[in-house]
Amino acid sequence: MLNSFSNLIFKTLNPLSSAARSANVRCMSRYGPQFIDPVVDPQEQKKIRETGDLQTYLFRPIKSAPGNYTCSHYFDPEVAKFTNILMSGGRKALCRELMDKTFEQIKRNQIERFNKAETDEERNAIIFDPLIIFHKAIENTKPIMKLLKIKRGGQTYQVPYPITENEKRFRAIKWLIEAGNDKPNPIHFPQRMAIEFIDAANNKGSAVKRKTELHRQCEANRAYAHYRWA
Amino acid sequence: MIVSKPWNELFVTCRSVASIHVRSLFQTSALLQTETEGLLDDDEEFRVIDLKKTSQKSVKKFQREEKPVLPPRYTRMPVDQDWASVWPGPRSFHPATVPLPMFQGNMSDGLPPVGKFANAELMKIPNFLHLTPPAVKKQTEALRKFCTAWPEGLETDEKIEQHFPLEVITSDYCHSAPKIRDPKARIVTVKFKVKALKLGKHSKDKFKRLCKDNYSEERDDVCIVADRCPVRKQNYEYAMYLITALYHEAWNFAEWEKEKSEVDMEYYDWDLNKSKQSYVQLKCWPGKPNPETVDFNTPEAIKYRNAVTDLFNKGEDVDTLAKYKEAVKDILGLS
Amino acid sequence: MIVKLLRAPRLLSKCVVRNFSAVEPVVNLNERKVFAKRAETNDPATHSENDIGKFYTVSIEDNKKLFSFYEFPAQFERNIKTFNESAFMIREPALEIINSLKTLDPTKPILKFVIYGRFGEGKTMTFCHICHFAHRAGWILCYVPTSTIWMRWSKEVTFSETKPESINIPLESAQWLRNFKIQNADLISKLDLRVRDKIVWSAREITEKDAPLMELVDHGINRVKYAADVVDVLIENIKLYSTEQRCRTLVAIDGFNGFFNPKSNLKAPDKTPVPPLRVTIMQSLMKLTQADWSNGAAVLTVDTKNSYPDNREFVFPLYLLHKEGFEHLDPFIPVYVPALNPKEVNNLLDYYEEKKWLLKPQAREEIEFLSTRNPYHLTELCGPL
Numbered sequence: 001m002l003n004s005f006s007n008l009i010f011k012t013l014n015p016l017s018s019a020a021r022s023a024n025v026r027c028m029s030r031y032g033p034q035f036i037d038p039v040v041d042p043q044e045q046k047k048i049r050e051t052g053d054l055q056t057y058l059f060r061p062i063k064s065a066p067g068n069y070t071c072s073h074y075f076d077p078e079v080a081k082f083t084n085i086l087m088s089g090g091r092k093a094l095c096r097e098l099m100d101k102t103f104e105q106i107k108r109n110q111i112e113r114f115n116k117a118e119t120d121e122e123r124n125a126i127i128f129d130p131l132i133i134f135h136k137a138i139e140n141t142k143p144i145m146k147l148l149k150i151k152r153g154g155q156t157y158q159v160p161y162p163i164t165e166n167e168k169r170f171r172a173i174k175w176l177i178e179a180g181n182d183k184p185n186p187i188h189f190p191q192r193m194a195i196e197f198i199d200a201a202n203n204k205g206s207a208v209k210r211k212t213e214l215h216r217q218c219e220a221n222r223a224y225a226h227y228r229w230a
Numbered sequence: 231m232i233v234s235k236p237w238n239e240l241f242v243t244c245r246s247v248a249s250i251h252v253r254s255l256f257q258t259s260a261l262l263q264t265e266t267e268g269l270l271d272d273d274e275e276f277r278v279i280d281l282k283k284t285s286q287k288s289v290k291k292f293q294r295e296e297k298p299v300l301p302p303r304y305t306r307m308p309v310d311q312d313w314a315s316v317w318p319g320p321r322s323f324h325p326a327t328v329p330l331p332m333f334q335g336n337m338s339d340g341l342p343p344v345g346k347f348a349n350a351e352l353m354k355i356p357n358f359l360h361l362t363p364p365a366v367k368k369q370t371e372a373l374r375k376f377c378t379a380w381p382e383g384l385e386t387d388e389k390i391e392q393h394f395p396l397e398v399i400t401s402d403y404c405h406s407a408p409k410i411r412d413p414k415a416r417i418v419t420v421k422f423k424v425k426a427l428k429l430g431k432h433s434k435d436k437f438k439r440l441c442k443d444n445y446s447e448e449r450d451d452v453c454i455v456a457d458r459c460p461v462r463k464q465n466y467e468y469a470m471y472l473i474t475a476l477y478h479e480a481w482n483f484a485e486w487e488k489e490k491s492e493v494d495m496e497y498y499d500w501d502l503n504k505s506k507q508s509y510v511q512l513k514c515w516p517g518k519p520n521p522e523t524v525d526f527n528t529p530e531a532i533k534y535r536n537a538v539t540d541l542f543n544k545g546e547d548v549d550t551l552a553k554y555k556e557a558v559k560d561i562l563g564l565s
Numbered sequence: 566m567i568v569k570l571l572r573a574p575r576l577l578s579k580c581v582v583r584n585f586s587a588v589e590p591v592v593n594l595n596e597r598k599v600f601a602k603r604a605e606t607n608d609p610a611t612h613s614e615n616d617i618g619k620f621y622t623v624s625i626e627d628n629k630k631l632f633s634f635y636e637f638p639a640q641f642e643r644n645i646k647t648f649n650e651s652a653f654m655i656r657e658p659a660l661e662i663i664n665s666l667k668t669l670d671p672t673k674p675i676l677k678f679v680i681y682g683r684f685g686e687g688k689t690m691t692f693c694h695i696c697h698f699a700h701r702a703g704w705i706l707c708y709v710p711t712s713t714i715w716m717r718w719s720k721e722v723t724f725s726e727t728k729p730e731s732i733n734i735p736l737e738s739a740q741w742l743r744n745f746k747i748q749n750a751d752l753i754s755k756l757d758l759r760v761r762d763k764i765v766w767s768a769r770e771i772t773e774k775d776a777p778l779m780e781l782v783d784h785g786i787n788r789v790k791y792a793a794d795v796v797d798v799l800i801e802n803i804k805l806y807s808t809e810q811r812c813r814t815l816v817a818i819d820g821f822n823g824f825f826n827p828k829s830n831l832k833a834p835d836k837t838p839v840p841p842l843r844v845t846i847m848q849s850l851m852k853l854t855q856a857d858w859s860n861g862a863a864v865l866t867v868d869t870k871n872s873y874p875d876n877r878e879f880v881f882p883l884y885l886l887h888k889e890g891f892e893h894l895d896p897f898i899p900v901y902v903p904a905l906n907p908k909e910v911n912n913l914l915d916y917y918e919e920k921k922w923l924l925k926p927q928a929r930e931e932i933e934f935l936s937t938r939n940p941y942h943l944t945e946l947c948g949p950l
Contacts, residue, residue: 073928073950104948108647111921115649129924130949504892511856512896515674516808534896546883551899558896562676564665 103130105194137200302326395426437480498542601916609698682902685941716829820871
């Protein structure tokens with residue numbers, strides 16, 4: 001009797017946890033499922049006001065924006081994510097500088113390429129905007145599946161698994177950074193990363209190679225895919 | 231059978247949360263009790279089912295006595311009241327007592343400033359509401375019988391300085407403790423302005439250097455704090471001795487003072503510096519520089535001299551540099 | 566709950582910060598064609614007040630001649646490579662000095678200008694602009710980019726044989742002579758300037774009287790041991806010839822306040838400390854900035870990066886030069902280089918858009934605000950965009 005009653009109390013004390021779990025919100029988050037993400041980009045905000053979606057935002061509680069989110073033109077959420085993953089020892093300012101210099105270097109490389117290009121076709125194909133190249137690079141490096149080790153009957157099999165969007169992005173960023181760090185030392189990190197980004201945007205380079213390697217292995221191991229459930 | 235101690239205790243501890251559940255259980259148990267009672271006592275009357283529980287007395291919730299909240303005091307204040315009685319002494323700000331519409335706080339985005347109620351900023355800052363002119367007047371009137379007239383001939387600050395150049399500051403302390411004395415009472419501060427002393431050009435400079443940190447350039451006064459002796463009288467005598475010694479020493483001219491060089495100068499003298507030589511060289515070009523042939527009283531020379539002197543003596547900033555630039559352009563003959 | 570409801574709309578608006586994130590349409594880069602305002606001619610002598618804020622280009626030959634050895638500031642150097650041109654903005658302080666140089670009186674002692682200003686606001690660029698003008702106008706250029714490089718990283722330090730207690734930095738002196746040759750060889754041979762007196766270097770090395778001046782310079786480059794003394798003799802000759810009105814000289818020293826630092830990183834061969842003025846080439850350059858010759862000008866920059874670390878609070882000339890430096894240069898004309906005005910900022914951003922460097926034109930207001938119109942920071946901020 002007492003047991004069931006205490007269970008009752010627990011559930012009434014924490015009414016949202018089950019709801020939270022069902023709404024795909026992080027279960028340790030203090031925000032319940034009714035909280036919505038903030039809108040930082042002024043363009044987005046304008047759209048919301050114009051299309052009349054403002055009503056959905058007005059009377060709902062909004063999560064606070066993360067500390068590194070700004071409405072500045074230097075801000076891009078994916079770049080912020082990249083910076084965070086690049087950072088070590090809490091040196092965010094250094095990473096931000098490195099990212100700025102990397103983008104600058106990308107531009108310089110592309111302009112050099114433009115000046116050296118001989119045909120109009122080549123010239124038109126060159127993208128100058130480092131942000132576009134950055135996004136493209138990450139898109140091209142994102143894997144579709146991942147391999148997980150499953151032990152069956154004493155043997156470990158590499159089983160292809162589906163991968164969430166966040167994990168894809170993380171993998172892509174991690175591989176790009178590792179590819180950047182692989183290069184020989186005298187070249188500074190911004191120069192190395194610039195080369196990596198441009199290569200990845202053109203589907204070349206070691207980061208993309210890693211992705212294709214992974215895809216190849218997934219393809220090779222597709223026979224074990226049923227071990228996910230068996 | 232169900233109503234027992236454990237349930238009551240539970241009701242006390244988990245009141246807010248589980249009250250509904252427990253109360254309903256409690257009520258059903260009470261109902262069962264009345265039911266059994268009826269069965270035993272009265273067989274004849276047909277018991278009507280009481281679903282809506284109208285016969286039962288509702289348990290009255292413990293109601294706290296609500297005290298009436300009076301309007302704030304300032305709404306009942308007459309305009310011609312004696313403010314000194316309302317706020318007789320220093321007191322931290324109390325919004326209900328102060329009849330003024332006050333706002334304190336920096337608000338942005340066109341929001342109105344924060345009012346006086348629950349305003350921590352108004353409470354933090356010192357207020358002088360106990361020192362309104364009528365209150366001060368009242369106090370001065372009360373003190374008047376203890377005061378003598380302000381002496382004639384001491385109306386202005388300058389006259390006071392002229393007649394009483396020396397200011398001696400001491401402080402008395404009293405403790406209501408086993409020891410009534412305070413060692414701080416021995417401290418004697420002596421202040422005076424340098425212009426009160428008869429000093430020449432050299433002696434003034436020497437005096438200031440001898441005083442070191444005790445001399446303040448902004449106020450042009452010397453402040454000596456004497457506390458090295460245990461008794462106030464001794465400290466006072468020491469301070470007087472110091473002033474005498476400094477004064478007489480300032481008038482002494484020692485042999486080694488002749489070795490004072492350009493580096494030791496406390497101000498920039500254009501005549502003694504290279505800037506004058508550069509000017510002479512400029513004016514005598516292409517000939518040999520000869521100071522006697524150069525006229526230093528032309529307006530441009532004077533302007534240049536003042537500009538350079540100001541740069542060093544007044545300090546270098548945008549204005550002095552601009553003046554210097556103009557002066558140089560003049561002497562170089564540029565537009 | 567009620568409080569939160571009221572807060573919700575503010576959270577949205579909180580993200581719209583001040584003016585520059587005022588919502589503008591995303592610009593289609595293909596349609597937008599922006600061109601920076603440029604001056605009509607690329608000759609600095611022809612520019613006037615109307616050209617302030619406009620760009621002019623330094624030709625590749627001039628660039629090679631003047632700035633190949635001692636380069637521009639690093640940021641500008643990178644941009645030259647990327648944009649394929651070295652474009653200078655015409656600014657008021659430069660024009661002021663150039664106008665004074667154009668109307669120079671050859672019979673009066675040299676004019677001295679001291680350029681000062683905050684970091685990144687254009688002192689060195691103004692300085693280079695004036696050097697370019699002087700070169701094109703046919704002046705001899707004595708160009709010293711910054712003396713602190715010599716005072717920090719000189720590889721060889723030797724005792725001077727001709728000047729007691731002085732120190733030579735032979736490799737750097739020879740480098741300076743090499744740069745001098747690249748900049749002025751043509752002009753000097755055109756003017757046919759010759760060495761005044763015979764100089765005996767050693768038993769076998771003699772520079773004859775009336776030998777061409779460039780021969781002296783070559784001797785200094787080849788025989789590094791005598792480079793510092795060659796610099797001294799060269800400077801004396803140039804001063805004499807300028808006063809005789811056979812040539813016009815511009816002395817251009819960047820970071821002149823470095824000469825008056827109390828210490829340097831150099832150590833003499835006997836481990837004694839070497840203040841900058843103990844070095845022979847510095848002493849020779851000091852002679853150039855004295856007002857005992859005419860038909861020339863000295864354009865000097867004072868910079869906090871060239872001063873000793875405890876002397877970096879202000880940017881004013883007297884503070885940076887100390888009394889010693891001030892008195893050496895007095896009377897001089899202090900010229901302040903301020904931050905860019907709005908018109909100049911606009912044109913600079915137009916230039917970066919034209920060169921496809923700034924790809925986000927909607928960020929212009931933000932860049933202007935963040936950089937406080939400081940050209941160095943503005944260029945840095947345009948980098949990632």
